[in-house]
Amino acid sequence: MLLLILKRIGLGLITLFIVSLITFVGVEVLPGDACTTYLEREAYGAALDACIKRLGLDVPAYERYVDWASNVVRGDFGYSLSGEMPINEVLGPRVKNSLVLASVSILIGIPLAIVLGIITALWRDKLPDIMISTITIFSMTIPEFISATLLILIVAIWLGWLPGIVIIPSDATFYELLSNIILPVVAISMIMTAHMARMVRSSVIQVMASDYVQMAILKGVPYWKMVFRHVLPNALLPAINVVALTIAWLLGGVVVTEVVFNYPGLGRLVIESISNRDLPVVQALAIILASIYVGINLIADLMTLMLNPRLKSLQIRK
Amino acid sequence: MSEIIESIKNLSIGFNSQKGKQISILRNVSTNIKKGETVGIVGESGSGKSTLALAMMGYIKQGLFPLKGECLFKSEDLLKMSSRQLEKIRGRKIAMIPQNAGQALTPNLKIGYQIDEALRLHTDLNKTERDKKISELLNKVRLPSPETMAFRYPHELSGGQQQRVAVAMALAGKPDLLLLDEPTTGLDVTTQAHVLELLRFIAKDTGTSMIYVSHDLGAIAQVSDRIVVMYAGEIVLEGPARKILKEPIHPYTYGLLKSIPKLSLAGLPASMPGSQPQPGSINEGCSFYDRCNLATDHCKKNSPDLEHIKELDTNVRCFNHKELINQNNNLQTSITKKSNNSEEIEVLKLKDVSISYAKQKFFDQLLNKISDQNPTVKDINIDIKKGETIALVGESGSGKSTILKSIAGLLKTKDGQIKFENDRILSSDLKMRNPNDLRAIQLIFQNPDESLNPNHTVEQILSQPLKLYFNLSGEELKKNIIDLLKKVRLGEFYMSRYPRQLSGGEKQRVAVARAFAAKPDIILCDEVTSALDVSVQAAVLNLLQQLKEDLGTTYVFVSHDLAVVRAISDRVAVLYQGRLCEIGPSQNVYKFPSHPYTEVLLGAVLEPDPDIKPKLVAEDIVEEKPPEKGCSFQGRCPRKIGDICNLEVPPWQIGENGNAIRCHINIDELASLQQ
Numbered sequence: 001m002l003l004l005i006l007k008r009i010g011l012g013l014i015t016l017f018i019v020s021l022i023t024f025v026g027v028e029v030l031p032g033d034a035c036t037t038y039l040e041r042e043a044y045g046a047a048l049d050a051c052i053k054r055l056g057l058d059v060p061a062y063e064r065y066v067d068w069a070s071n072v073v074r075g076d077f078g079y080s081l082s083g084e085m086p087i088n089e090v091l092g093p094r095v096k097n098s099l100v101l102a103s104v105s106i107l108i109g110i111p112l113a114i115v116l117g118i119i120t121a122l123w124r125d126k127l128p129d130i131m132i133s134t135i136t137i138f139s140m141t142i143p144e145f146i147s148a149t150l151l152i153l154i155v156a157i158w159l160g161w162l163p164g165i166v167i168i169p170s171d172a173t174f175y176e177l178l179s180n181i182i183l184p185v186v187a188i189s190m191i192m193t194a195h196m197a198r199m200v201r202s203s204v205i206q207v208m209a210s211d212y213v214q215m216a217i218l219k220g221v222p223y224w225k226m227v228f229r230h231v232l233p234n235a236l237l238p239a240i241n242v243v244a245l246t247i248a249w250l251l252g253g254v255v256v257t258e259v260v261f262n263y264p265g266l267g268r269l270v271i272e273s274i275s276n277r278d279l280p281v282v283q284a285l286a287i288i289l290a291s292i293y294v295g296i297n298l299i300a301d302l303m304t305l306m307l308n309p310r311l312k313s314l315q316i317r318k
Numbered sequence: 319m320s321e322i323i324e325s326i327k328n329l330s331i332g333f334n335s336q337k338g339k340q341i342s343i344l345r346n347v348s349t350n351i352k353k354g355e356t357v358g359i360v361g362e363s364g365s366g367k368s369t370l371a372l373a374m375m376g377y378i379k380q381g382l383f384p385l386k387g388e389c390l391f392k393s394e395d396l397l398k399m400s401s402r403q404l405e406k407i408r409g410r411k412i413a414m415i416p417q418n419a420g421q422a423l424t425p426n427l428k429i430g431y432q433i434d435e436a437l438r439l440h441t442d443l444n445k446t447e448r449d450k451k452i453s454e455l456l457n458k459v460r461l462p463s464p465e466t467m468a469f470r471y472p473h474e475l476s477g478g479q480q481q482r483v484a485v486a487m488a489l490a491g492k493p494d495l496l497l498l499d500e501p502t503t504g505l506d507v508t509t510q511a512h513v514l515e516l517l518r519f520i521a522k523d524t525g526t527s528m529i530y531v532s533h534d535l536g537a538i539a540q541v542s543d544r545i546v547v548m549y550a551g552e553i554v555l556e557g558p559a560r561k562i563l564k565e566p567i568h569p570y571t572y573g574l575l576k577s578i579p580k581l582s583l584a585g586l587p588a589s590m591p592g593s594q595p596q597p598g599s600i601n602e603g604c605s606f607y608d609r610c611n612l613a614t615d616h617c618k619k620n621s622p623d624l625e626h627i628k629e630l631d632t633n634v635r636c637f638n639h640k641e642l643i644n645q646n647n648n649l650q651t652s653i654t655k656k657s658n659n660s661e662e663i664e665v666l667k668l669k670d671v672s673i674s675y676a677k678q679k680f681f682d683q684l685l686n687k688i689s690d691q692n693p694t695v696k697d698i699n700i701d702i703k704k705g706e707t708i709a710l711v712g713e714s715g716s717g718k719s720t721i722l723k724s725i726a727g728l729l730k731t732k733d734g735q736i737k738f739e740n741d742r743i744l745s746s747d748l749k750m751r752n753p754n755d756l757r758a759i760q761l762i763f764q765n766p767d768e769s770l771n772p773n774h775t776v777e778q779i780l781s782q783p784l785k786l787y788f789n790l791s792g793e794e795l796k797k798n799i800i801d802l803l804k805k806v807r808l809g810e811f812y813m814s815r816y817p818r819q820l821s822g823g824e825k826q827r828v829a830v831a832r833a834f835a836a837k838p839d840i841i842l843c844d845e846v847t848s849a850l851d852v853s854v855q856a857a858v859l860n861l862l863q864q865l866k867e868d869l870g871t872t873y874v875f876v877s878h879d880l881a882v883v884r885a886i887s888d889r890v891a892v893l894y895q896g897r898l899c900e901i902g903p904s905q906n907v908y909k910f911p912s913h914p915y916t917e918v919l920l921g922a923v924l925e926p927d928p929d930i931k932p933k934l935v936a937e938d939i940v941e942e943k944p945p946e947k948g949c950s951f952q953g954r955c956p957r958k959i960g961d962i963c964n965l966e967v968p969p970w971q972i973g974e975n976g977n978a979i980r981c982h983i984n985i986d987e988l989a990s991l992q993q
Contacts (some may be wrong), residue, residue, distance in 0.1 A: 211422040218372075221405070237426075
């Protein structure tokens, strides 16, 4: 078991190493370098030389990679060019904001998705299923920039209940944030919940049709007991990986929603740093997003392994 | 007359078709279950036997609903009860033992919990009493070390053990009636015989009534007091087990019994033409009309009622049943095969073949070799003569399919050689074989549902080998396809059909035709009849035999069913844990002396005759790996003589009958021990 965990972690690290190589090489082969893109029209003569010297662009690429990578390992991403400050200081509040948005959406969206999925499955083809399924299909198919804009129009402009865009400094406190993120959370949850509820529904339906559920019924197990004991643990297992991907997607920045609501999270930082050609920040973001995906998927795999007795004993036997 | 505990009255169950028509899959079924009685319900797939069994618990599968009639359990109608009331009856009064215990046990719950659940629901015992009861139950179904068994998950047990757990779970509520839905189908022969023996013991010990649903008349014969025969949703024959099996007076039952291959008879069983009608397709007349050789015009127009025959204590649904009375001597006949037309030319030789499933280590992979001291299949030496049918038999895990895959080139051998025609070595790698060798060896799989591409028509399926090996096209291709279909007795109009539009037997015929399309020298048959109904099985066996006689093909026939093997094979090789135990002409292998494992296998075969009881000579323990040293059968051998069996690989001995046996016991001694 331990060996397996170590193996998975090792694989994750290798993935990250490859991602870092690709982003570094990608930035390297783009025409121009950090200085020329940043200085733009002033990129000549003394200013350019000074910039190259300051950023250490005069040493060979592989040395710079080793240098950069070893700093990243220590948690130092270098300097942002546009903000003229350490990238860590740029990232810090953004990561925090994204975390807040993601965790609130997760806390609301995932339980809701599971409950809706179970309801639709148990009342399959009956009124609750038809109603909920219609709504979920709608919210799945409407693109988020439309649903987000509609939300602003209805809730913020017509009704005037909530602020339409988030106008807070990027280092606002948690409580300041909370009142501002209701609409973004709703916009995100609509899509996320709909997707997951469909997943849970089909998984529950599949398990309900299994021999062991029929056996439980014929054994005289009362309905709800059967649902909680025999159906759900087996139906929700495959959902873990989908939940993990959703969480990673949320943490990685929900770009469109953040842009529509002007929310200072990671997603918008990606857009901003790309349009500002702030290459060191882009590199840093690539690594961070990759780590989030790798990390969350690792956790999901391990959870599946722990919860599924079949896989668990298989591993032990090996 | 003893008390009736469940009574089914005029029950019909059906569904609404897409056109809004009501289609019944169970029609006017009435029967009574008495206290302490075991009733066998027998029928082929689609006869409605499982639907009937589930209805006896008040359970109707999704999509179906009762059309009329009632299921009276102690004079209360189960079909009218609320789910709350049913929960009180299911598991407590009527309990179910499912077909496939592996899938019927909830995978995330320990088996102790699952038994405890039944106890909590249906008894008033407290925690300590329940724990004690769980051990007791596990002990009763003869599971090893009941204390630790309770803490294991279903997937950690073997198939036979899972089935025993299901029995223990059903017994937990001390039910009055036990429903068994194909409880031994899918188990190995020896395991099946043991589970049946256990069930018989439990019925006697607890006085529980049992309903035993199965397609297998052999199993039904062993347990039932009374037999109900179902056909196309109706009861066609019902009566005391002995009468039904020995003097079947319904033409369907008669044909069914004749189509079962029997150990005592060499030669092929007679087959019944046609197949069961689809639900909803019978409008008037007898449902068996199409397949019946006694049918008259009267049968076409009028459907017979269930008629009580007093002297036989039997109910029968047939106008012409009198013609079958006193015909029972004919049951023991079979079609004799043409004498072995194999020539003395060896077409395929397996020399010291070993096959391993062990994962290759990295360096071995580089050097392309397999290092495994204890391979799954070891030391296989078989010479196969042109035109013969050689059967490989053994239980699951005996390596019989593995050997087949190796011959086909789907699995690499570890050691040894496979020689084809004039001692030419066939590469163990499929990619290295030349096209002609690939053509010469064809494979027919167990399950035609999976081996035929569902998106291809029969024409496309059959044209592929013809195009690949013979470059046929146009008219010539079409002519060849029609010829092939004719060979397997299918009409030209089948060309445009898709596999899903064919019945199981027709699908397997298409698979047979596909194999013959390549004009092969050798056909490898992997359990080709085990997914088929008995009457269809007989037809496929007859077809294979006919084709062989016409074309001189050689068959390597893999099966776990000793009676089927007896019917079709010229020579038999018995395998245990990937090692050969015995090999010889089939009439001799089925005679003494036999290898102790062959003896065990033969003893466990269930015959559709209440007078022939299986002999259980060895435990049905499952061994996961072949032993590293000594005889492969040492772990279960009832005739083990001592350390020599554990340490030394037994020598081959040739009996006077010509069968070779690998055993440490002297062959003459073995013969006297077994007589």
